[in-house]
Amino acid sequence: MKNWHWIILGILFLVTLVLEFTYLADYDSHWWNSIPxxxxxxxxxxxxxxxxxxxxxxxxxxxxxxxxxx
Amino acid sequence: MIEILTIPGVILIIGAVLLSLLPQKIRSSAFLIFPIAALAFVLTRPDGYSVTASLGNFELIVMEVDALSRVFGIIFAITAFVAGTYAWHIKDLGQQINALVYAGSALGVTYAGDLLSLIIFWELMAVSSTWLIWANRTEASDKAGTRYLLYHILGGGLLLAGIIWHYMTTGSLMVESLEQNYTIANVLMLVGVAINAAVIPLHTWLADAYPKATITGAVFMSAFTTKSAVYVLIRVFPGWELLIWFGAAMAIYGVVYAVICKDIREILAYHIISQVGFMVCGIGIGTDMALNGATAHAYSHILYKSLLFMSTGAVLYATGTSKLVHLGGLAKKMPYVLGLYLVGGFSISGLPLFNGYISKSMTISAAGYAHNEMAMLMLLFASVGTFLSVGLKLPYYTWFGKEDNDIDVKPIPKNMYIGMGIAAFACIFYGLYPQALYMYLPFEYDYNPFTVYHFVEITQISLMTFAGFWLLRKKLAGELIIALDVDWFYRKAAPLTRKVFVNGVDNFYDRVEDKIWDIARFLTQKFKNPMTWLNPFTDRNNEATRYSPAMEVVMSLILFTVLVFSLLYLI
Known part of the structure; x- marks a missing residue:
């Protein structure tokens, strides 16, 4: 694993976090969705x-x- | 009557017969014609089309078409073609014939409209697939094949017993969904089907036999036996709640064992159990969405699992070993196989844009929508394990892990690449255009897998699984071990069982036979010339046999007269 691999994975993770907190705030059909x-x-x-x-x-x-x- | 010959399953079985008459040069190419013909018939037969035949007093519906049987028919025919391409270089007639019969009987099960035709194809499937294990011709495969066959004879026997019982109580032989009702007949049928679906704890035949089958045989096997059982479960046992928990347990059981196992084909075999667990769980939930999910997942699974078995088969073909401990560092030597493998690995892990994503997310969400959150979390837990073993551990320790490996790498035949290429293309195609699969699903249900929620869900899970793997990857390195499973009970009990039920019975019959021979010998000696002991007044060498013919005639006449008179007197 080279450094830039880790950077890409890190960016991808940030994207999912952004998506989670911007688009999915009202998604509450399962109890665990309230856990960030x-x-x-x-x-x-x-x-x-x-x-x-x-x-x-x-x-x-x-x-x-x-x-x-x- | 001629219509029977156009049943997709029968086409392949006839193909197998014709194959044996063809010269070796064109046999492999001819093999591919029959799946295509079968696929043409599968695609053109409309809903409600049926073919009947009579057997004794029974009116058999040997083929009945509806949306559910069509989708399984399509994928079985496609896989037979893909696996046939992969096996194009094989010259062993026995394997080719049996592979075709095997695919044909799986198709036959799919279209069977009554339980009697179903059981006939079911048994044919067990017998023909056993050959694909035995064809490896090693001592281990001989034994594993025998265990496999015995297990399936047991399963087929239970299913047949259930069918007969079912017929006696209900008078119906139709393949139709049963009310959830644990009567003896239903339980017998369920257990019989569960054996083929590798439901734990009846799964050991799979993990035992598949890694020992031939390279190409394993590709066929990964597609047909378990998935035709899944088809029967969807058809006959939808919504049986017990299946939810057995399915979820299977899903987890499979991934845990896949972490323990150190043989690449064994890892994949345990992942069949795990993935079938997803389907079985969906069948247990039984909503339209869940049954669609189970069907779609079976479809996707056949594609990516055959791709995985093909690419690990290519590694085994090239290096001669399937043990992780001997592999590693092959990335430079087999880069294309690595790429093709990863398509399969990402598909089974359900990463976006691959075909596992469009079906696995449907099954898992179906559990969520049915408010079965426990089952949903169990399936998510299992999919972490899937990515861990198939997506990370296996490729890491096969293609990376070591700097270099001095193992000899043989070039693999081109047709293997073509077979893998078709399957990889299909995995990506369905991943990008899920509608191509959804339009064939049996129930009307609008489902869109490409939502932000699913993307976030699977991406976060996969990224953190990767992080966990990277931290602990040393723990997963290859070793030379085997992992015991519940087959320990019957494998350890085998010597004793053999002593009691085989050797014991054998000895008994041996003795009886000896005694019978002794008696026969004794009697023939004595009756050769009864006069020696009937007439004590002569010496042993009396002349009884040397009466003149005239004397014999007179004696027989006297004897006859006495007999006639005594008879008359008695009457």
């Missing part, structure tokens, strides 16, 4: 949760040597 940048938080937290949860399961329960069934 909810989807960003949700995405980040979910990602971390999935990785750690999967690692936990893998380490403690399901991972076996590749020749386990042979």
């Amino acid at each position: 940048a909810f989807y960003a938080l949700f995405g980040f937290v979910s990602c971390i949760v999935i990785i750690y949860f999967a690692k936990f399961i893998a380490k403690n329960i399901v991972n076996r040597d590749i020749n386990y069934y042979d």
Whole structure:
């Protein structure tokens, strides 16, 4: 990842924030829409949760040597 | 009667028969004619068109057309063509025939108007697809293929039992939607279909077998079995609430396992389970919008998933391995495949302007509009995992990750590029012009995916998923492991089961057979010459067999007379 990659992603994120606060202020069909940048938080937290949860399961329960069934 | 030959499914099956008569040179090209012919019939048959046939006392509706069967028919025919193009270089007749029969029976299921024709195509699908696993001819694929076949025989058996029970109680064999009512017949049918839809915990055949199928076989398999089951669920079980939670659970289960798995085709296999979860959840919600969403998602899914299987197949073809730990750093060596893969990866992740976006957002919003916010959040959670594994982890550790990789990269056939190209084009085309798909959806429902809300939703989620991935990417690196799944129970139980039900029964019959032979031997010896033991007054070598012919005639006459008289006396 080069610097300009990060800059593009950052700009894109800013655009979504601007859109969220200008166009979607009255959007209230779900309870979470009142939380600012909810989807960003949700995405980040979910990602971390999935990785750690999967690692936990893998380490403690399901991972076996590749020749386990042979 | 001649109309039966124009049923799309039958066209492909006849094609398979003709294929076996053609010389090898033109076989691959001829393969492509039949999906096109089938597609022509799919597109030209109007709503309400039906073909009937009689079997014994049953009036079978072997083909019935409506909007729902048409949209599945279109995509099945297109995929058969695309996958056939990708497999053009294959010279193995068995694979070609079975792939065509497999696609044909999936189409047959789609158009079946009664349950009896449905189950016939259903079983044909299981048998023909098994060949695509066995065709790999490794010990692992032999075993996995057998497990796959056994699982599907179980599923087909449950479905057939349900159909018979259903017929006995209702007297109807029509394929029609059932009221949500957990009677034995309905549950048997539901479980039978759920096995093919890979609903957890009945999903293990998929993750077990698909990664071991042939490169081209996996492309066919990723399209037909699960999606024809999704079709049957939409048709027969719409709005069954249980499906909401099974679907949402599948969606999450699949993505968690995809993070654990370290084999590229296994990752994709688990993502089939996850994506089918979205569809199953939509079917459970059962509103017009949700059923449209499930249908549209099945359509998009077949396109991008076959593209993903094709491009990972290309990696496997070129490098000979599908293990992440051996891959990495291929960006310079296989740049086009990377580009094509990313189209599929972005589509499955539902990024804007790709075809996953137009169908996934519909399914997820349908959950929201039905005020099922828990299900909606579960699906959103799952789509984070989708982007994480298929959009980021898999391409990162296959094409990047290492500076360089000294692995040998074989050139891949041109037809593979063409197949991938068509699928990638379709992914982008439908992403830009969703109306091209929406016009075929079964229910009237106006839906516009290009809203600010959806754009903000998916962009924020994806950006932050990327951030999370980048922070923790080292945790996802390849290792040489396998991940146990619930198939552990039957795979571990297999030796004992074999001992009890196979070896035990075998031994029993062996012994019985030995005994029968012994008895037979004993009797033939003894009856060869009964006089040796009937007449104790002669020595063993008596001359009973050497009576003169005249003497024998006289003796038989006497015997006959005695018999006749005794009979007369008794009467």
